[in-house]
Amino acid sequence: MKYLLTSVSVMAVVAGLFITEARADLQFDSDVEPALKNQILADLQFMGSITSTHSTALHQQIFGQVNGADYTKWFEARVFTVGKQDCGSSIAVACVDPSYENKIWMTENYTKFDHPQIARLSVVYHEARHTESEHGNWGHATCPTPFLDDHGNPVTSIWTGAQLAGEAACDVTPFGSYGSQTILLKNIALNCSNCNSKVKADADIFATDQLGRIIDANAKNQMKRDFGLAREEMNIAI
Numbered sequence: 001m002k003y004l005l006t007s008v009s010v011m012a013v014v015a016g017l018f019i020t021e022a023r024a025d026l027q028f029d030s031d032v033e034p035a036l037k038n039q040i041l042a043d044l045q046f047m048g049s050i051t052s053t054h055s056t057a058l059h060q061q062i063f064g065q066v067n068g069a070d071y072t073k074w075f076e077a078r079v080f081t082v083g084k085q086d087c088g089s090s091i092a093v094a095c096v097d098p099s100y101e102n103k104i105w106m107t108e109n110y111t112k113f114d115h116p117q118i119a120r121l122s123v124v125y126h127e128a129r130h131t132e133s134e135h136g137n138w139g140h141a142t143c144p145t146p147f148l149d150d151h152g153n154p155v156t157s158i159w160t161g162a163q164l165a166g167e168a169a170c171d172v173t174p175f176g177s178y179g180s181q182t183i184l185l186k187n188i189a190l191n192c193s194n195c196n197s198k199v200k201a202d203a204d205i206f207a208t209d210q211l212g213r214i215i216d217a218n219a220k221n222q223m224k225r226d227f228g229l230a231r232e233e234m235n236i237a238i
Contacts, residue, residue: 026076029083032106039111040082043121048072052191058226059187062180066191071125078128079104091160093123096130098137104128115159116202118188118195122210126181138177143170144215158209172216174223182210186227 026044028037052066064070080102087095093109104127110120130137147155147165154163164170171178185207189200214220 026079027081029081032082032084036084036106036108036111037082039120040106040124043117043124044072044075046117047075047121049194050188050192051194052187053193054191056183056187056190056226058174058183058223062175062183066187075125075128078102078131079124082106084108091162093120093159094127096127096137098130098133101133102131104131113159116199116206118185118199118203119206122181122185122203122206125184126177129177129180138175140168140177141170141172141215143167143213149212155212158206164213170213170215171219172214173219174214174226178210178213179219179223182207182214182223183226185210186223190227 048068055066083105145165189204
C-alpha cells in the first residue's frame with residue numbers, strides 16, 4: 001500500500017521510538033531533477049537552522065526540542081533516500097511505499113504548489129513519520145461523513161481544496177502523521193526564536209488547519225492542552 005500526501009498523507013499511534021542509526025548523506029534517485037533536489041535540500045537546511053528555548057511535552061516526546069539539531073537527527077534517522085514519482089495522483093505532493101524502507105517520494109507539485117516553506121517542510125516530516133514500520137507506518141484514519149467544521153461547513157483540504165469527508169485523511173492520535181505534523185507546526189509557531197513573523201504565522205495557519213483532522217476528541221483535547229489552547233478557550237468562555 002502506498003501512502004500519499006494529497007490532502008496530506010499517512011499513518012497513526014505511539015511515541016517513545018528510539019532510533020540509533022542516522023545518515024547525513026541523503027541520497028536522491030537519478031530522476032530527481034536539480035530544481036526539486038535543491039528545493040528539498042534548501043528546505044531541510046532551513047529546518048536545521050531553527051532555534052528555541054521551549055518545546056511542548058508532546059513535541060519533546062516525538063521530535064525532541066524545537067531546534068535544528070533535533071529535527072535533523074530525527075529526519076536522518078528515518079529517511080535515507082528521496083525518489084520522484086506521481087504518487088498515483090495529479091494533486092499528490094509526496095508519498096511513502098512501506099515496501100521500500102527509509103525512502104520517500106516527491107512529486108513535481110512540491111515545487112509547483114504555492115505553499116509556504118514551513119508548510120512544505122511539514123509535509124516532508126509527515127511522510128518521514130510514515131516510514132516507521134514499527135508502528136504500522138502510522139496509517140491515516142478515515143474522516144467522518146459528513147465532516148463539518150465548527151460553522152457547519154464541509155471540511156476541505158488546505159492543500160487542494162478537496163472535501164475530506166470519507167477520505168483517509170484524518171488522525172485519531174497525537175502521535176500519527178497528521179498529529180505529529182500539527183505538533184511540529186504549532187511548536188514552531190509558538191516557540192521558534194529565530195523565525196520571522198511570516199514563518200510563524202504560516203506555521204500557525206497550517207497547524208490550526210491540520211488540528212481539524214484530529215477526529216478523536218480525547219486526542220484533540222490532549223493536543224490543545226499541550227499547546228495551551230484549552231486554557232485560552234476557558235478564559236474566553238469566562
